[in-house]
Amino acid sequence: MSNPDTILVTGGAGFIGSHTVVELLQAGYAVVALDNFANAKPSVISRICTLAGRDFTFVEGDVRDPGCMAALFRDHPIQTVIHFAGLKAVGESTRVPLTYYQNNVTGTLNLLEAMRGAGCRNLVFSSSATVYGDPAEVPIREDSPLSATNPYGRSKLMIEEICRDLAKSEPGWRIALLRYFNPVGAHPSGLLGEDPQGVPNNLMPYLLQVASGHRPHLEVFGQDYPTPDGTGVRDYLHVVDLALGHLAALKALPRIEGAIPINLGTGRGYSVLEMIQAMEKVMGHPIPWQFGPRRPGDIALCYANPDRAHTMLGWRAERDLMAMCSDGLTWIKSNSSLNSALA
Ligand code: WQD
Numbered sequence: 001m002s003n004p005d006t007i008l009v010t011g012g013a014g015f016i017g018s019h020t021v022v023e024l025l026q027a028g029y030a031v032v033a034l035d036n037f038a039n040a041k042p043s044v045i046s047r048i049c050t051l052a053g054r055d056f057t058f059v060e061g062d063v064r065d066p067g068c069m070a071a072l073f074r075d076h077p078i079q080t081v082i083h084f085a086g087l088k089a090v091g092e093s094t095r096v097p098l099t100y101y102q103n104n105v106t107g108t109l110n111l112l113e114a115m116r117g118a119g120c121r122n123l124v125f126s127s128s129a130t131v132y133g134d135p136a137e138v139p140i141r142e143d144s145p146l147s148a149t150n151p152y153g154r155s156k157l158m159i160e161e162i163c164r165d166l167a168k169s170e171p172g173w174r175i176a177l178l179r180y181f182n183p184v185g186a187h188p189s190g191l192l193g194e195d196p197q198g199v200p201n202n203l204m205p206y207l208l209q210v211a212s213g214h215r216p217h218l219e220v221f222g223q224d225y226p227t228p229d230g231t232g233v234r235d236y237l238h239v240v241d242l243a244l245g246h247l248a249a250l251k252a253l254p255r256i257e258g259a260i261p262i263n264l265g266t267g268r269g270y271s272v273l274e275m276i277q278a279m280e281k282v283m284g285h286p287i288p289w290q291f292g293p294r295r296p297g298d299i300a301l302c303y304a305n306p307d308r309a310h311t312m313l314g315w316r317a318e319r320d321l322m323a324m325c326s327d328g329l330t331w332i333k334s335n336s337s338l339n340s341a342l343a
Pocket of ligand 1: 218
């Protein structure tokens with residue numbers, strides 16, 4: 001690809017960011033990735049190059065630093081930004097809300113100011129299904145009511161509103177607000193994956209650590225939800241499908257005017273017990289688990305109506321639950337920091 005467009009990926013060493021950088025490089029784009037390694041490891045950078053078979057520019061920096069943001073646009077001919085950088089743990093956000101608003105909201109304001117100053121008005125933003133709060137109906141459409149029940153979700157909602165106001169204030173902004181459902185799995189190579197620090201908050205990384213013998217059992221949070229088997233139902237999405245969704249959004253931006261929300265989900269919900277059964281099928285043996293009390297703040301049902309992503313981006317999730325579980329297992333058996341911690 002001659003003279004490839006240059007894409008800035010903030011949070012480019014993170015779980016979803018790193019998978020997206022691989023796909024961008026393989027598609028021929030030039031990439032500038034920014035990360036502060038708050039929730040990622042430097043070793044990811046060389047692994048991205050290995051997978052993509054190409055180099056890219058990496059800048060260690062922080063979206064909370066306006067000078068860093070300005071320098072990025074001064075030093076590189078950035079056409080479009082894919083913005084992942086931010087904090088994403090719901091429980092933690094209730095304990096340190098100001099940290100979440102500084103990183104997520106102020107960081108995004110710094111980025112948008114630098115973009116505007118450089119005349120770059122193309123943005124793909126990492127939003128979340130958490131902006132739907134406790135949905136009145138499922139599958140969830142993009143015009144479903146929005147609400148937030150925690151500082152993390154509120155930060156994503158605030159950023160969406162900021163993007164909508166900015167796009168209304170001046171012409172030329174093309175912003176895809178990608179609302180992720182539940183990203184899981186890992187790159188099939190085993191070189192990239194989710195590597196949470198400490199005890200995982202989310203189901204899949206915890207389940208993988210039980211499946212690989214790093215934790216004794218999984219606790220299923222609640223058995224009395226209004227769902228087919230009483231356990232929580234979510235729309236789990238393979239991280240490679242999610243990365244390809246960002247590539248599709250990037251290519252569709254010239255056809256987008258203003259700030260447009262787009263669900264990235266499979267449209268299929270699975271319960272906690274169905275996730276356990278899927279993992280047991282991949283493992284070939286039972287996995288220890290037990291019922292516990294509901295987790296405060298959890299909702300019963302959350303899964304996407306993914307039609308807009310198909311009509312606007314030509315994207316649909318293709319990887320099934322078996323792939324999500326098997327790719328996740330490949331990753332955790334050979335790479336997660338837990339191995340090194342336990343080694
Ligand atoms: C899934 C299901 C739990 C752990 C969160 C964030 C959301 C988004 C995705 C960023 C629920 C159950 C979990 C466990 C369990 N992140 N569970 N035992 O809560 O849907 O969404 O991650 O955008 O913002 O809120 O995902 O994986 O935490 O939970 O039974 O040890 O698994 O009750 O039903 P969630 P999750």
